[in-house]
Amino acid sequence: MVDDSENNIKLFERRQARTAWDEENEKWWFSIIDVVAVRTDNDYQTGRNYWKIVKKRLKDQGNETVTNCNQLKMRSPDGKMRLYTPAQ
Numbered sequence: 001m002v003d004d005s006e007n008n009i010k011l012f013e014r015r016q017a018r019t020a021w022d023e024e025n026e027k028w029w030f031s032i033i034d035v036v037a038v039r040t041d042n043d044y045q046t047g048r049n050y051w052k053i054v055k056k057r058l059k060d061q062g063n064e065t066v067t068n069c070n071q072l073k074m075r076s077p078d079g080k081m082r083l084y085t086p087a088q
Contacts, residue, residue: 018074020086029086031074044077051085 017034021027037047058065071083 018084020072020074029072031084032087033084035087055085 015034015038017038018031020029022029033044033047033051035047036042036051037044040047040050042050070086072086073081074084074086076082076084
């Protein structure tokens with residue numbers, strides 16, 4: 001179970017990336033959208049659109065990894081807790 005009290009923002013290449021700490025498995029989870037935005041040197045919205053397109057292409061190709069991934073609640077840019085696709 002992910003410990004909500006440990007959810008916070010980490011700096012990744014001097015940019016913010018949302019994270020969640022999984023106490024049971026002792027692993028950090030990162031928002032894929034944030035990591036994509038940092039790695040492509042784009043803003044949040046561009047990272048979000050990029051991930052949406054990649055996810056659709058993977059589903060269309062029959063990749064079940066994307067269709068079976070769980071989402072975690074992380075704080076969004078507007079301050080609300082929303083579901084996001086995480087990665088380790």
